[in-house]
Amino acid sequence: MSIKKAVITAAARGSRLYPVSDTVQKAMLPIVDRDGITKPVIQVIAEEALSGGVEEVCIVCAPGDEPRYLDAFRSLAKNLSAKENKRDWSEIQVRKIKDLMDRLHFRVQEETLGYGHAVLCAQDYVKDDSFLLLLGDHLYVSDVAEMGCAKQLISVAEQEGGSVSAVNETPEYLIGKYGTLSGKLLPHKEGVYQVETILEKPSLSQAELLLQMPGLKLGYYLCIFGMHVLDGGIIKLLQEGFDARKSTQEELMLTPCLQKLAEQGSYLALDMKGRRYDLSSGYGLFQAQLALGLAGTEKNEMLNKLVHLLAEDQRK
Numbered sequence: 001m002s003i004k005k006a007v008i009t010a011a012a013r014g015s016r017l018y019p020v021s022d023t024v025q026k027a028m029l030p031i032v033d034r035d036g037i038t039k040p041v042i043q044v045i046a047e048e049a050l051s052g053g054v055e056e057v058c059i060v061c062a063p064g065d066e067p068r069y070l071d072a073f074r075s076l077a078k079n080l081s082a083k084e085n086k087r088d089w090s091e092i093q094v095r096k097i098k099d100l101m102d103r104l105h106f107r108v109q110e111e112t113l114g115y116g117h118a119v120l121c122a123q124d125y126v127k128d129d130s131f132l133l134l135l136g137d138h139l140y141v142s143d144v145a146e147m148g149c150a151k152q153l154i155s156v157a158e159q160e161g162g163s164v165s166a167v168n169e170t171p172e173y174l175i176g177k178y179g180t181l182s183g184k185l186l187p188h189k190e191g192v193y194q195v196e197t198i199l200e201k202p203s204l205s206q207a208e209l210l211l212q213m214p215g216l217k218l219g220y221y222l223c224i225f226g227m228h229v230l231d232g233g234i235i236k237l238l239q240e241g242f243d244a245r246k247s248t249q250e251e252l253m254l255t256p257c258l259q260k261l262a263e264q265g266s267y268l269a270l271d272m273k274g275r276r277y278d279l280s281s282g283y284g285l286f287q288a289q290l291a292l293g294l295a296g297t298e299k300n301e302m303l304n305k306l307v308h309l310l311a312e313d314q315r316k
Contacts, residue, residue: 001161003130003154003229004056006049009118010042010136011062011109025065026279027136028072031289034296037093040072041279044292045134046100052150054132058105058125060118066106073101113242114251119230120238128232130157138226139288141295142274149227149274156192156270157229163261165195166225166272169216176201177278178223179255181269182211183262191271193222195262200255222269226276234261 010027027042046057059069077097080090109121119133132150134140140149149166157164170178181198197210211221237257245252261267277288293302 001130001158001231003052003132003157004054005126005129006046006052006054006057006132006134006150007060007119007122007126008042008045008049008057008134008136009060009109009115011060011065011118011121012112012137025068027059028069029279029285031139031285032292032296032298034292036296036298037089040076041139042069042136043073043097043100044139045136046104047096048140048148048150049132049134050100050103051148052132052154054150054154056103056105057100058107058122059136060107060109060121063108063110066108069104069106070101073097077101114253116238116241116252116254116257119254120235120242120252123235123239126232126235128235130163130229130231133228133230135226137279139277139279139292140225140227140274141277141288141291144273149225149272149276152272152274153227153229153270156268160189160192160268162266162268163228163230163234163258164268164270165229165258166227167193167222167269168225168272168276169220170223172204172207172219172221175204175207175221175223179258180207180211180221180223181262182213182222183269185215186268191273193269193271194265195258195267195269198224198255198259198262200253222271225272225274226278227272231266233266234258237261 028040030038031041031044032038033044049057077094080094105125107122107125109118132154142148153164153166179198179200180202181195183193183195186192186194199206202211207221213222234257237260241257242252258267275291277291278284279288
């Protein structure tokens, strides 16, 4: 099993980031990456996927967004070439942008019919292949030097086969924001679980009844990290779900299809050594920027600025 394709879902307009998302795609918001370079969010996410070993990336976008992404990347490369062409870092960034554009594919989600539907929109790109799935409004910061979150997940998926979701131990007051699962820890496989049950944004009472996991700290659960490796079978399950939802008009969600994978016994979870940051949440972009800065080449400068900011606040 070899993972060479990635899908990034980025069709949602980002109402929680209004009013900036009304004029700028949230995936094109600028952020300073670990290498100290300011990039669009979508570039950071795509580079995370490529660093894991995938060779091509499909962005599921809203109608009209494909030319906007391409124009933005062309403009970035052109401006870097014109203004900074004598600097090594700019030449490297131009090559990275052009390489990324050569690897990009786009699929359009014409209607916002749910997260599962967004994934389904990439079916003719995915075909029967296994693929890495990421969210277009999440940034991922690994706790493992020289091994990003995508690489950790892909490594387990290629060793074990089948579908694998990244999870994080999450305090109970946050589980209403995430898919939450339970399962059995695999022997001789650190942090790898055979998934038995997964529920989308469960209530605390549901979690206490169905999702408690032995070995976790009291009041903690395994919640979806926002990153998956899924085999081609998920597309069939999503299509079946989409056909069934036509009579109910409900949104097509990914989680019920993951539960079907669990019932088939072909679904694992990896307790990720890293953290995820939801850019659409309150101060999410700010938290992600801090995390990237503290994990990057300019950590000391970031710490210095934080100390000065806190000291100034204390003097008020």
